[in-house]
């Protein structure tokens with residue numbers, strides 16, 4: 304831009320905007336109000352509509368609509384890196400101009416519900432926002448800045464794009480603060496310290512017992528994710544209640560009147576899983592004597608729960624990915640594509656991150672299903688739940704078997720609460736059912752409980768851990784040591800342990816650690 308050009312009338316709004324941004328960027332100014340007023344200025348001074356900032360969340364590896372000068376529900380709009388225009392700009396670090404929204408195959412129109420007319424008359428410009436740094440090389444892309452603007456000739460749109468790139472370059476610090484604030488909010492939310500957008504505090508479905516803080520937190524998360532369309536990934540040992548939680552999430556969603564279809568991917572051979580999920584056309588294979596709908600079709604408009612998702616074969620993984628991305632499936636033996644609208648909930652007890660690392664589970668599918676992970680702790684880590692659960696099952700089975708059993712004796716309660724419950728709630732449920740059946744009094748006593756609970760070997764004392772528990776304990780100690788050494792920096796801890804960041808992140812969640820707690824000030828004795 305030459306100095307003489309600065310006299311140009313048409314440049315005045317651009318210069319005015321830059322001037323205003325600079326004047327509003329004092330170090331004392333709160334970053335959020337600076338960014339909000341920047342978006343407002345872009346809308347008021349220019350032909351820009353819906354200016355908005357999308358910021359990358361490194362934990363879920365999704366892009367989140369974080370600030371917009373337009374009416375929309377921010378927390379519900381997410382993009383995946385590489386997908387759609389915003390995702391592509393983030394991944395490539397290069398601006399993209401969409402001269403007419405309607406014509407662009409990658410334009411998702413996810414956030415603002417633009418009308419058909421608008422899609423025909425508007426262009427979209429999206430530029431990368433870099434984080435702070437000395438020079439452009441070392442700076443990573445942390446988000447995008449985008450606007451709608453009336454379609455126009457390419458030279459005007461290119462000029463606007465260059466101008467937005469300058470603006471994006473000026474807000475690196477504020478955008479980095481915004482990214483950190485998002486992480487902080489999420490952390491507080493996961494601790495149950497603040498409520499998310501949709502949290503109905505005290506959300507406890509009638510068939511779920513949750514007395515412990517950690518289970519309340521799990522239910523809070525279910526209440527948050529329920530109303531959205533986001534894929535929830537339920538993680539926890541066998542018998543911890545993943546399927547029950549999937550039902551609760553479905554019930555908390557607008558799809559509750561529609562079907563909830565379930566498939567345990569480990570229960571069938573892989574070829575059958577595919578035909579179950581996608582259906583088949585008559586003659587597709589021997590025995591396919593008539594057309595059959597798959598579970599994706601049966602779950603249309605409702606929810607599909609894939610239990611043990613880590614067991615899906617590579618082909619099934621590819622097809623599920625396509626079904627999620629394109630919302631389309633094909634029955635086996637058929638070329639015809641069928642559109643499906645299905646909300647997915649997945650569950651696994653496996654360390655999916657390790658499966659990804661070993662190449663057994665597709666990384667792209669992992670990111671697709673890991674949008675909202677929920678960790679259900681094993682029963683031995685939430686002992687406050689044992690007695691309420693035992694009493695819940697007692698009343699359930701006393702009624703079912705018409706037994707007049709009112710309570711559990713104190714010594715029996717002691718046994719129940721001391722046992723380490725490797726089979727989790729399912730084992731507790733079976734144990735109480737058995738006790739009700741063998742009990743010929745009005746009280747459940749120690750001798751009504753299975754022998755496994757009554758032997759000292761069965762309880763989890765430190766000197767008598769099972770192999771898996773000892774390994775887990777050792778792993779947890781290593782992790783805590785590494786986090787202490789790295790002052791809570793999970794990336795550094797991962798480097799020291801010579802594992803990936805993803806694995807450290809997974810284990811930190813698995814063991815309920817708070818990495819931030821290790822971030823003590825330098826030089827402070829530990």
Ligand SMILES: Nc1ncnc2c1ncn2[C@@H]1O[C@H](COP(=O)(O)OP(=O)(O)OP(=O)(O)O)[C@@H](O)[C@H]1O
Nearest residue numbers: 510511512540541542543544545546547728729732
């Ligand atoms: N919080 C709870 N309150 C009441 N019942 C529960 C609770 N959690 C689990 N259950 C019951 O325990 C049993 C096991 O739960 P569920 O089948 O949901 O576990 P899961 O984690 O899906 O197990 P798997 O991984 O083996 O499929 C079920 O009968 C379920 O109803």
